[in-house]
Structures are given as C-alpha cells and as structure tokens.
Amino acid sequence: MNTVPDFEAALEAKGLVKTYKRVRAVQDVSIVLRRGRVTALVGESGSGKSTVAKLLARLVEPTSGEILLDGEKVRRVREYRRKVQMVFQDPFASLNPVHTIRYHLTRPLKIHKRSETVEELLERVNLPADFAGRYPHELSGGQRQRVAIARALAAHPEVLLADEPVSMLDVSIRLGVLNLLLDLKERLKLAVLYITHDIASARYFADETFVMYGGQIVEGGDSETVTQRPAHPYTQLLIESAPDPERSVMALDAPPEEVTQVSTGCQFAPRCPKVQSRCWTEAPPRTDVDSYGHWAACWLYVEAAA
Amino acid sequence: MNFKTKLGLGILAFFTLIAVIGSWIAPYDPSAMSDDLLSPPSGSHWFGTTMTGQDIFSQVLVGTRGVMVVGLVCGVLATLLSILVGVTSGFLGGAADEALSMLANVFLVIPALPLIIIVASMLPSADTVLIAAVISLTAWAWGARVLRAQTMSLRRRDFVEAARASGESTWRIIVFEVLPNLMAVIASGFVGTVIFAVMLQITLSFVGVISLSTWNWGTILFWAQSNQALGLGAWWWFVPAGLCIALLGTALALINFGIDEYANPRLRKVRA
Amino acid sequence: MTFLLRRAVFYLVTLWAAITANFLLPRLLPGDPVQAMITKLGGRLNSDAMASLYILFGLDDNKSIWQQYVDYWGSLLQGDLGLSFTFFPTPVADVLSQSLPWTLGLVGVTTVIAFVLGTLLGVYAGWKRGSWMDNLIPMTTFLSSIPYFWLGLIAISLFSVTWPLFPASGGYAPGLVPEFSGEFIGSVLEHAVLPGITIVISSVAGWILGMRNMMVTVTAEDYVLVARAKGLTQKRIMFAYAARNAVLPSISGFALSLGFIVGGALLVEMVFSYPGLGYVLFQGIGAKDYPLMQGVFLVITLAVLVANLLADIGYLLLDPRTRREG
Ligand SMILES: Nc1ncnc2c1ncn2[C@@H]1O[C@H](COP(=O)(O)OP(=O)(O)O)[C@@H](O)[C@H]1O
Ligand code: SF4
Ligand SMILES: [Mg+2]
Numbered sequence: 001m002n003t004v005p006d007f008e009a010a011l012e013a014k015g016l017v018k019t020y021k022r023v024r025a026v027q028d029v030s031i032v033l034r035r036g037r038v039t040a041l042v043g044e045s046g047s048g049k050s051t052v053a054k055l056l057a058r059l060v061e062p063t064s065g066e067i068l069l070d071g072e073k074v075r076r077v078r079e080y081r082r083k084v085q086m087v088f089q090d091p092f093a094s095l096n097p098v099h100t101i102r103y104h105l106t107r108p109l110k111i112h113k114r115s116e117t118v119e120e121l122l123e124r125v126n127l128p129a130d131f132a133g134r135y136p137h138e139l140s141g142g143q144r145q146r147v148a149i150a151r152a153l154a155a156h157p158e159v160l161l162a163d164e165p166v167s168m169l170d171v172s173i174r175l176g177v178l179n180l181l182l183d184l185k186e187r188l189k190l191a192v193l194y195i196t197h198d199i200a201s202a203r204y205f206a207d208e209t210f211v212m213y214g215g216q217i218v219e220g221g222d223s224e225t226v227t228q229r230p231a232h233p234y235t236q237l238l239i240e241s242a243p244d245p246e247r248s249v250m251a252l253d254a255p256p257e258e259v260t261q262v263s264t265g266c267q268f269a270p271r272c273p274k275v276q277s278r279c280w281t282e283a284p285p286r287t288d289v290d291s292y293g294h295w296a297a298c299w300l301y302v303e304a305a306a
Numbered sequence: 307m308n309f310k311t312k313l314g315l316g317i318l319a320f321f322t323l324i325a326v327i328g329s330w331i332a333p334y335d336p337s338a339m340s341d342d343l344l345s346p347p348s349g350s351h352w353f354g355t356t357m358t359g360q361d362i363f364s365q366v367l368v369g370t371r372g373v374m375v376v377g378l379v380c381g382v383l384a385t386l387l388s389i390l391v392g393v394t395s396g397f398l399g400g401a402a403d404e405a406l407s408m409l410a411n412v413f414l415v416i417p418a419l420p421l422i423i424i425v426a427s428m429l430p431s432a433d434t435v436l437i438a439a440v441i442s443l444t445a446w447a448w449g450a451r452v453l454r455a456q457t458m459s460l461r462r463r464d465f466v467e468a469a470r471a472s473g474e475s476t477w478r479i480i481v482f483e484v485l486p487n488l489m490a491v492i493a494s495g496f497v498g499t500v501i502f503a504v505m506l507q508i509t510l511s512f513v514g515v516i517s518l519s520t521w522n523w524g525t526i527l528f529w530a531q532s533n534q535a536l537g538l539g540a541w542w543w544f545v546p547a548g549l550c551i552a553l554l555g556t557a558l559a560l561i562n563f564g565i566d567e568y569a570n571p572r573l574r575k576v577r578a
Numbered sequence: 579m580t581f582l583l584r585r586a587v588f589y590l591v592t593l594w595a596a597i598t599a600n601f602l603l604p605r606l607l608p609g610d611p612v613q614a615m616i617t618k619l620g621g622r623l624n625s626d627a628m629a630s631l632y633i634l635f636g637l638d639d640n641k642s643i644w645q646q647y648v649d650y651w652g653s654l655l656q657g658d659l660g661l662s663f664t665f666f667p668t669p670v671a672d673v674l675s676q677s678l679p680w681t682l683g684l685v686g687v688t689t690v691i692a693f694v695l696g697t698l699l700g701v702y703a704g705w706k707r708g709s710w711m712d713n714l715i716p717m718t719t720f721l722s723s724i725p726y727f728w729l730g731l732i733a734i735s736l737f738s739v740t741w742p743l744f745p746a747s748g749g750y751a752p753g754l755v756p757e758f759s760g761e762f763i764g765s766v767l768e769h770a771v772l773p774g775i776t777i778v779i780s781s782v783a784g785w786i787l788g789m790r791n792m793m794v795t796v797t798a799e800d801y802v803l804v805a806r807a808k809g810l811t812q813k814r815i816m817f818a819y820a821a822r823n824a825v826l827p828s829i830s831g832f833a834l835s836l837g838f839i840v841g842g843a844l845l846v847e848m849v850f851s852y853p854g855l856g857y858v859l860f861q862g863i864g865a866k867d868y869p870l871m872q873g874v875f876l877v878i879t880l881a882v883l884v885a886n887l888l889a890d891i892g893y894l895l896l897d898p899r900t901r902r903e904g
Contacts (some may be wrong), residue, residue: 057471059467073506081471081472081473088464088468092464093464094467096483098486098487098489099486107469111472148468155473156473163562335745393792408588410591411588412588412591414834415592415833415834415837415882416596416599416765416879417837417840417841417875417879417882418837418838419840420841420859420871420874421599421842421875423859423863423871424871424872425607425867427866428603428604428607429607451834501723508725509727512725513845513860513863515863516765527731531849536731536735536738538738539739539741544731546734547886547903548725548732551723551724551725552724552725554723555722555723555724556719556720559722560719566791577721
C-alpha cells in the first residue's frame with residue numbers, strides 16, 4: 001500500500017468556510033489533492049460536497065480560508081482555470097443545448113491556447129470523431145458526460161474536480177465512465193477529486209476517502225481503511241445503509257435540511273446513536289484512529305486515546 | 307410548425323409585400339380628389355371613396371408602408387433596449403438589478419398613451435421615424451421584464467457555471483451562452499412589441515397628433531372620423547383600414563403563439 | 579408588510595418620475611406653444627393665472643432650473659395645474675375634477691368586469707384543454723387585435739346608426755340636469771352600454787389567454803396531481819388548488835397592464851364623446867392645450883397607481899405568504 005507522502009500535493013485547501021445568508025454550507029474544510037491519486041469526498045445530499053467543489057474550482061468565493069495550487073496562491077483566475085477543471089453532476093444541464101459538441105470542445109482549446117484538435121479530445125474519452133457535429137440532445141447521458149470530461153481535459157489540467165460524475169447515469173454505464181477517469185488519472189497524472197454519495201464506489205475508485213457531514217469533514221484516511229473499518233458513527237451508518245445510502249440515511253430521524261445546525265458541539269449529535277453529553281457543547285477535534293493517517297472528528301476516539 | 311403559425315406568417319408576408327409594392331400598384335394617387343364623392347365600393351373604386359372623392363383602396367395600399375416601417379423600427383429598437391436592460395439586470399443581480407428592474411417597472415406602470423400624445427404633439431415635426439423612436443422608448447419595458455426573469459433562471463444553470471469553469475469571460479458567457487437560449491423569448495418579445503407599436507402609431511394618427519401628410523391606416527380613420535363618416539353611413543371609409551389592423555395584429559399574435567408553444571411544450575394542444 | 583412597503587416606495591418613485599417628466603418635457607422639447615397661446619389670449623389672462631402658467635411651463639428664463647423645479651412642486655402641491663385654453667378660463671383642476679368620476683365609473687367597472695369574466699373563462703379553458711372553449715382562443719386573439727377605438731366605431735355604426743338602439747355619444751341625454759333621479763341614472767346607464775361593452779370585448783381576450791396558459795402550467799404541478807390523486811372533486815381542485823395559484827400572476831399582470839388598458843379606454847371615451855378624461859384629452863389635443871393634457875396625464879397616472887396598490891392588497895389577501903416583490 002502506498003503511503004500518502006509519496007505523491008506530490010497539487011491542490012491544497014486550508015480552513016475553507018462558505019456561508020450563504022444563514023446556512024453554513026461549508027465549515028472549516030481542509031483537504032489535499034495529490035497528483036496521480038483519486039480523493040473521494042462522500043456524504044449525503046446537502047452536506048456541502050458541491051459547494052466544496054465549486055470553492056475549489058473558484059466558481060464561488062470562500063467566506064474565509066485559502067487555496068494553494070502547487071504550493072502557491074494563484075491570483076489570475078484564468079491561469080487557475082488552466083490547471084483546475086471541473087466535471088458537473090448533471091450532464092443534461094452542463095452542456096449548452098444550443099451549441100454543438102465541437103463548440104464545447106473548441107472553446108477551452110482556444111481559451112487555453114492548446115494545439116490539440118477536437119477529434120483528438122473525443123478519442124481520449126472513447127467517443128467517435130463524428131460526434132463533433134452533434135448537439136447535446138442527440139447524445140445519451142453517458143456520452144454527454146464523456147464530452148464534459150473531454151472539455152475539462154482540453155485545458156491540460158493538473159486537477160480534475162468531478163462532482164458526482166456518474167450519479168445521473170444509468171447504473172449499467174457508470175463503471176465505464178469511472179474506469180475512463182481512472183485511466184486518465186494514470187496516464188495524465190491527474191489529481192482527481194471524486195465526489196459521491198455512494199461510499200461503496202469510493203472504496204473501489206478512490207485512494208483516499210473523506211466523509212462529509214453538515215459542511216464538515218468528519219473522517220478521513222485511506223479508502224480501504226475508512227470503508228472497511230469506519231470510525232465515525234456517521235460513516236458507520238453510511239456503510240450499514242449501503243447499497244442505497246441516500247434512502248436509508250434519510251429515513252433516520254429528521255431529514256437533513258431540517259436538522260438545525262448545532263452552534264457548538266458535534267454537528268451529528270442530533271442523529272448520533274452514540275451521542276454523549278459533551279457532544280452537544282464541545283466540538284470534537286480531529287483524532288488519529290489508527291496508523292496510516294486514518295482520523296475522525298468524534299469524542300469516542302478522544303476517550304480511547306486518553 | 308402548425309397551421310396557425312403558418313397562417314400568421316402568410317398574412318405577415320402578404321402585408322410586407324404590400325408595404326414594398328403598395329405605392330406602385332395603387333390605382334390612384336391616395337390624396338387626389340375626384341368627382342366620385344363618398345361613393346360606396348364599386349368596380350372603379352374597390353373600397354369606395356371619401357368625402358372629397360379620394361380612392362380609399364389606394365390609401366390603404368400606400369398607407370401599409372408607414373405602418374410596417376414603424377412596427378419594424380420600433381420592434382428592433384425596443385428589443386435591443388429590452389435585451390440590454392433585461393439581460394444585464396438578470397445576469398448581474400444585486401444593486402444593478404434592483405435599479406434596472408425598478409426602471410422597467412416605472413415605464414410599465416406609467417400610462418404610455420397620454421404621455422406619448424403629449425410628447426408627439428409637442429414635437430415640431432412628428433415624422434414617422436421620430437415617432438417610432440418615441441414609441442420604442444415606452445415599448446421596451448415588458449420585454450425587459452420577461453428577459454430578466456429568464457436570464458435569472460439561466461444564470462445558475464450548470465452550463466453557465468461550466469463555461470465559467472472553462473475560463474470564458476463574463477461578456478462571452480452573456481452573448482454566446484445565455485443569449486442564444488433566450489432566442490424564443492426575444493423573438494416573442496419582438497413580435498409583441500411590433501403589435502404594440504403598430505397599434506400605438508395607428509392610435510396616434512387617429513387622434514390626430516401625428517403629421518397627416520403621410521398616409522397610414524390610422525390617418526384614414528382620422529379623416530373618416532373627422533368627416534362624420536359614421537353619421538353619413540359611409541361604412542367603407544373605416545371598415546377596410548380597421549380590418550387590416552385586426553388582420554395584421556392577429557397574424558403577429560398567431561406567430562407569437564407558435565413561438566410560445568415551441569418554447570413551452572406544455573402549451574401545445576393535447577392531441578386526442 | 580415589507581411587501582406593501584416596498585410597493586409603496588415603488589409607487590412614490592413612479593409618481594415622482596411622472597411628475598418630473600411632466601416638468602421636463604415642455605422645457606426640453608423645442609417650440610413655445612404655451613407662450614404663443616398666452617400671447618394670443620393677451621389681456622384676458624389675469625396676473626395670477628399668467629404667473630402659474632409661467633411656473634408650470636418654465637417660461638421665466640431668469641430662474642435657475644432648480645428654482646423652477648421647486649416652484650413647480652409648490653404649484654402642484656396647491657393643486658394648481660394652470661388654466662385650460664380649451665375651456666378658458668376654467669382652471670385645469672376644475673375640468674379634471676368634473677370628468678374624473680365619469681372615467682373612474684366607466685373604466686373601473688368595465689375593467690373589473692373584463693378581468694373577472696376573462697379569468698373565469700380562462701380557468702375553464704385551461705382546465706378543459708381541447709374543449710370547445712379552448713378552441714375559441716384563436717377567435718379571442720382576433721378580437722384583442724382590434725383597436726379599441728375601431729371597435730367603438732363599429733359599435734356606433736351598427737347600434738346607433740343602422741339600428742338606433744343606444745345613443746352614440748355623451749354621458750347622459752342632453753337637457754338633463756345631473757341629479758340623483760331615476761331618469762338621470764337611467765340615461766347614464768343607457769349611455770354607458772356601448773362604450774362599456776366595447777371596453778369589455780377588447781380587453782377580455784387578454785385575460786382569458788393569460789389565465790388559460792397559467793392554468794395549463796399549474797395543472798401539471800405536483801400539488802394539483804396530488805389533489806387529483808386524493809380524489810377531490812374536479813370543481814374543488816379547479817378552484818381551490820389550480821385557479822388560486824394560477825390567478826396570482828394574473829393579478830400582478832393586471833396591475834402592470836393597467837396603464838395600457840386605461841390608454842385604450844381613454845380612446846373609447848374619445849370615440850363616444852364620453853365626458854371623461856379621454857374626451858377632455860382629445861379636445862385638448864386639437865387646441866394644443868398643454869396645461870390640460872399634462873393635467874390629464876398626471877391624474878391618470880395617479881389613478882393607475884392607486885389601482886395598482888389595490889391590486890397588491892388583493893394579491894396579499896389571496897397569498898398571505900407573499901413577502902417578495904411580485
Ligand atoms: N447558492 C446557494 N445559495 C444558498 N444556499 C446554498 C447555495 N448553494 C448551496 N447552498 C446550501 O448549502 C448546503 C450544501 O449544498 P451542496 O453543497 O449543494 O450540498 P451537496 O452537493 O452535498 O448536496 C445546502 O444546505 C444548500 O441548500
Ligand atoms: S462526537 Fe458524539 S455526537 Fe458526534 S459523532 Fe461522535 S459520538 Fe456522535
Ligand atoms: Mg451536490
């Protein structure tokens with residue numbers, strides 16, 4: 001098993017916070033994406049995953065926190081976009097219905113002054129060259145998502161942010177798209193952020209996994225460890241309720257939108273089966289669970305360590 | 307394209323043709339007087355004659371151009387204004403949006419007709435193009451309001467975000483990503499503005515604030531009204547011009563239905 | 579409450595804009611027709627009336643534009659709109675206060691009738707898609723494409739000239755004295771029939787169409803489908819669920835298009851020589867009577883704004899949750 005430090009950090013976020021009016025969508029998220037590695041961000045809907053992706057893509061300004069690309073702050077947005085690209089969740093919404101596939105792919109090539117051709121890009125994502133002349137509505141969901149990936153690749157990025165790239169696709173074609181991403185990661189040494197609500201796919205697909213709840217990352221570590229020996233009660237719940245995590249987790253207590261955010265203490269306290277009295281008042285710190293950098297933010301492990 | 311839309315386009319094409327060739331095919335000089343005073347429709351005067359023996363058929367033919375020109379000029383000017391205001395305020399949001407939509411609403415709420423009547427009657431020479439410009443100033447607000455709402459819903463769509471993530475500039479996103487998706491709304495706003503402008507111009511001619519030296523359908527009605535055509539029973543003096551207005555208006559409205567149904571499939575008629 | 583407050587601010591801004599436009603227009607546009615008129619009337623103007631026309635139309639070149647603006651507001655706030663040339667030497671304010679009730683009565687009643695009738699027909703057409711009612715829609719398009727004033731002309735030619743059923747002009751029979759008597763009221767109603775029907779026919783189509791399209795959109799919404807699934811009666815769903823939600827945009831549309839409708843109604847008054855503001859405006863046009871025309875514009879704007887405020891309150895009553903701008 002590879003240990004983390006072997007891979008060079010491409011994108012590093014420190015203490016990201018995003019607040020919309022009264023909603024704290026993202027609170028104090030720190031995450032590192034490494035070249036040639038897939039990092040999964042897992043959580044139920046509304047937990048703030050897309051907001052993290054948009055913050056990292058600089059589509060949304062953070063309320064506080066900083067983002068370092070190759071160890072530096074990048075001022076010019078266009079330069080940043082050349083290195084950090086994003087694939088959106090819904091391939092039916094992320095391509096402009098009035099433009100051809102050729103237009104979608106030509107634009108980033110022009111903007112970032114790349115010499116490749118549209119046909120070469122299509123070939124990379126295993127689509128026939130004659131798709132260039134078609135309109136998005138003439139393509140299936142999986143084909144569109146491949147186009148969206150090709151568009152992201154056009155800039156020759158170092159970092160690819162994939163926000164639930166297969167959740168809107170038919171189950172039968174999901175694997176094909178995921179394998180394409182894995183293959184590209186290997187060949188282009190991409191740092192990939194893979195966002196999903198399906199923790200089982202994180203195990204298969206990602207090297208590292210972070211679990212998000214209520215705008216915070218509550219557990220992180222090697223994918224194998226996090227999925228096989230989950231430490232945080234929320235992660236355990238996610239694993240138990242697989243393969244359909246959305247439905248079963250939603251069925252617990254209150255739906256997530258109506259869970260009032262806990263101002264101090266653990267965000268998960270209102271739904272946690274192992275909640276203790278101090279969970280309500282004090283925020284649990286990041287605590288190492290075992291070796292290999294597996295950690296969780298939960299009082300249970302502070303006790304164990306003490 | 308359904309039958310209604312085709313019908314609308316057909317009628318519009320017909321009037322456009324008349325606007326171009328009307329003054330050549332008119333059998334008489336529309337202003338020339340003759341001895342056939344106030345005669346009902348006949349072989350030599352298809353739509354009859356006025357009190358001074360002018361040929362009404364020729365007046366309608368020649369008058370078509372003024373109507374269509376004002377409609378077209380206003381349609382273009384007001385549509386440009388509405389795109390500028392509506393799309394900008396919808397895309398930018400915030401304080402700019404507040405100010406621009408307040409401006410549009412003020413223009414919508416203020417009763418345009420009396421205001422334009424005042425402006426038109428104060429202008430020393432109210433010629434066709436000047437009147438068209440003044441009408442455009444009052445006609446853009448509705449389109450701007452609709453475009454703003456549509457733009458706001460497009461602004462948060464993923465393909466706009468995706469274009470930004472690709473590195474597109476704001477103005478390119480507005481012009482090449484958002485605008486093409488608004489074409490149906492813009493087209494229907496254009497047609498609506500043309501209807502509004504045509505009606506307003508005819509109305510202004512009818513009440514006598516626009517120069518009567520050029521013919522349009524409204525001027526015919528003005529002379530009919532001021533010469534008591536009604537009391538004299540000279541129905542032919544005001545019926546043809548009115549029917550032309552109604553036909554042109556219906557044609558444009560039918561075209562607009564076609565655009566609406568194209569853009570909003572729910573409005574299509576259920577097929578049994 | 580914030581909703582009404584926002585609207586109130588908006589109406590004040592609109593009123594300010596209208597008044598300022600009134601102030602600026604005669605100063606911006608070339609030509610001095612008012613000066614010409616004053617010269618023509620010569621000694622027949624007394625000094626007070628002369629002074630107020632100078633203030634209203636900015637004929638005193640020695641004053642700064644700002645001073646003129648302050649004086650202008652001063653005049654308006656005292657209700658001084660100058661003298662009418664057409665009805666010389668009656669003050670404009672007096673002319674308007676005589677004709678305003680006629681317009682409010684005719685336009686108010688017919689607009690409400692057209693709105694209610696059009697909305698009900700629209701609800702039905704939208705609910706029964708593809709029924710005979712729905713097929714009448716193209717017909718109503720034709721009707722709404724006819725200019726108000728031309729429909730008025732046709733109405734006169736048919737029902738006053740060819741078949742003399744109703745009077746063609748005026749607000750009541752000549753020779754009658756306005757008073758609270760059966761004869762006078764009867765005459766007023768008789769004179770209102772043709773202009774009233776004209777206004778209703780030309781404006782009803784717009785409401786039918788707007789409401790029909792809203793109904794079509796709303797009936798596909800979840801809550802209507804749920805109500806259908808719950809087995810509620812058709813009529814109940816149609817009114818309590820679908821129509822109630824569909825009518826809200828219709829009401830805000832009503833408010834916004836009021837200025838337009840009133841314009842059409844003014845024309846009908848012109849055609850029927852109905853003694854309201856429209857006819858007064860018409861007489862003003864012929865005489866280039868700017869004090870009168872501008873007075874009419876201000877009064878109509880004020881009336882439209884008040885009607886808008888009423889529509890807002892209606893909106894609030896139907897949808898108490900509203901806090902956003904319509
Ligand atoms: N533009 C926005 N304005 C207001 N609230 C937002 C916005 N975007 C996201 N949120 C809120 O932030 C929270 C996290 O949303 P999101 O990041 O989309 O979660 P996820 O992608 O995990 O489903 C949600 O409560 C959502 O309602
Ligand atoms: S800190 Fe407490 S409430 Fe939060 S997950 Fe751990 S045990 Fe549950
Ligand atoms: Mg999401």
